[in-house]
Amino acid sequence: MLDYRHCTLCPRACGVDRTAGExxxxxxxxxxxxARAALHYWEEPVISGSFGSGAVFFSxxxxxxxxxxxxxxxxxxxxxxxxxQELRAAFERLIDEGCQNINLxxxxxxxxxxxxALTPKLPVPVVYNCGGYERVETLRELEGLVDIYLPxxxxxxxxxxxxxxxxPDYVKIAKAAIAEMYRQVGSAVIxxxxxxxxxxxxxxxxxxxxxxxLVVLDWFSEAFPKGDVLFSLMSQYVPMGKAKTMPPYDRRxxxxxxxxxxxxxxxxxx
Numbered sequence: 001m002l003d004y005r006h007c008t009l010c011p012r013a014c015g016v017d018r019t020a021g022e023x024x025x026x027x028x029x030x031x032x033x034x035a036r037a038a039l040h041y042w043e044e045p046v047i048s049g050s051f052g053s054g055a056v057f058f059s060x061x062x063x064x065x066x067x068x069x070x071x072x073x074x075x076x077x078x079x080x081x082x083x084x085q086e087l088r089a090a091f092e093r094l095i096d097e098g099c100q101n102i103n104l105x106x107x108x109x110x111x112x113x114x115x116x117a118l119t120p121k122l123p124v125p126v127v128y129n130c131g132g133y134e135r136v137e138t139l140r141e142l143e144g145l146v147d148i149y150l151p152x153x154x155x156x157x158x159x160x161x162x163x164x165x166x167x168p169d170y171v172k173i174a175k176a177a178i179a180e181m182y183r184q185v186g187s188a189v190i191x192x193x194x195x196x197x198x199x200x201x202x203x204x205x206x207x208x209x210x211x212x213x214l215v216v217l218d219w220f221s222e223a224f225p226k227g228d229v230l231f232s233l234m235s236q237y238v239p240m241g242k243a244k245t246m247p248p249y250d251r252r253x254x255x256x257x258x259x260x261x262x263x264x265x266x267x268x269x270x
Contacts, residue, residue: 002112002141004030010062010108011135011173026060026109033059033079033110035072037090039099044232046195047101047127047150054099054124056090058106063131064166065154067206067243074106075241088117095124100194101148103127108134111141118145125196128181132174133167139180149181149199156215164206164249175219187228200230204237205261208248213261221268231270233261 002009004018014024023029039052047053057070059079072078082090091102101124107114108130118126125147132151155161155170162168181199188198203216213233220231235258243249 002115002138004112007109009111009135009138011133011167011169012062013135025064026062027077028060028109031110032082032084032087032113033077034082034087034090035059035079037094039094039097040103043103043129043150044200044230046190046193046230047103047148047200049100049194051098051100053101053103053127054091054094054097055103055105055129056087056107058104058110060109061106061131062109063133063170065131065241066164066246067237067240067249069238069240071241084113084116087114091117091122095122099124101125101127103129103150105129106131108138111138115141115145121145131165132177133165133170134173134177134180136176136180139177139184143184147185147197148195149178149185150202151178151181151199152202152204153178153216153220154204155212156219157209157212160206160209160212164243175223179223182224182229187225188230195230198229200232202232202234204234205253205258206237206249207251207253207257210257210260214264217261217265217268217270221270226269231265233258233265 007016007018012025016022016024018030036057040055041048041052043053061074068074127148128146129150158168158171161170185198189196205213237253239250
């Protein structure tokens with residue numbers, strides 16, 4: 001049972017009583033704060049499709065990435081209160097507008113309020129879009145409700161994860177979480193160029209950290225049967241927030257860095 005009273009929804013396991021006004025690492029209350037619910041066209045093509053993904057961006061985050069590109073939403077508590085019933089209505093509105101899935105963006109810390117909005121089952125796939133830093137026990141409560149997992153695998157280096165995301169246990173936690181996600185949804189199913197079920201693992205390349213990326217690719221290649229899980233190698237890093245004052249993270253990645261990662265990805269047969 002997931003609840004806010006002794007909050008262990010994420011790996012931080014703060015144990016605070018959010019119903020009594022206590023705030024843990026995510027700094028979120030015991031009700032949903034959402035920043036945006038709209039058709040979103042900038043996910044991977046098999047997610048956005050031609051008509052957009054029905055994305056709901058939830059406020060707050062269980063990570064504190066120095067380079068976060070959505071810092072106003074994730075770290076500055078931007079958003080408005082939404083009930084479970086209002087969230088369900090938002091899902092239905094997005095479906096009426098033609099979305100090809102419902103995309104829950106950084107939802108973990110609000111799951112007790114989100115789960116009621118997912119039943120009865122929606123007529124389009126549900127996407128769980130997260131940073132990869134998830135408790136296996138929490139993910140098990142989502143089985144049968146989520147069709148597509150879209151996690152990050154940000155790091156292969158625990159020290160780097162500690163410096164940039166305040167999560168030195170990230171690598172171990174994310175590997176276990178992603179394994180659980182795969183257990184739930186299995187091989188990728190794509191129909192008419194739109195993903196219906198399965199998982200895409202994302203990795204955002206960081207400037208000056210090519211080795212971090214190459215080891216993530218090694219792990220991915222070894223973790224899943226060829227072709228079962230999709231991989232999204234992202235090059236769109238832009239210095240944001242604290243990263244703007246933290247060399248080498250104060251620059252974009254170079255073409256040489258991206259080409260090297262792409263060559264290794266192809267070498268591995270991903």
